Amino acid sequence: MDALTPEEARARLRALSQGRRVPRRDLSLEEAKARLRETDADLDIGPFLHFASEGRWREAGLSLALWAVSEDGRYFFSPLLLSALSLVDGVLQALRKRPQ
Numbered sequence: 400m401d402a403l404t405p406e407e408a409r410a411r412l413r414a415l416s417q418g419r420r421v422p423r424r425d426l427s428l429e430e431a432k433a434r435l436r437e438t439d440a441d442l443d444i445g446p447f448l449h450f451a452s453e454g455r456w457r458e459a460g461l462s463l464a465l466w467a468v469s470e471d472g473r474y475f476f477s478p479l480l481l482s483a484l485s486l487v488d489g490v491l492q493a494l495r496k497r498p499q
Contacts, residue, residue, distance in 0.1 A: 450462060
């Protein structure tokens with residue numbers, strides 16, 4: 400698939416910001432699935448998407464939680480958790496330095 404020109408990208412951004420859906424007609428469903436798999440081969444959100452599309456939110460949340468506690472999920476979330484710890488540490492230090 401070819402990249403968008405700057406004009407096409409601006410038009411798509413305008414449409415999206417106005418709440419209009421802009422489908423990519425040149426991207427087939429199989430191509431989209433393959434691209435999603437290429438992004439992170441261990442990120443398996445299929446069960447979550449299946450349950451969410453059926454409106455079964457409890458099962459969707461449980462499948463996401465089970466994935467999050469799996470080894471792949473922990474590897475996915477560890478950089479985010481480390482960043483969050485760094486942020487919390489900075490906030491705590493700022494609060495300690497604040498005069499009372």
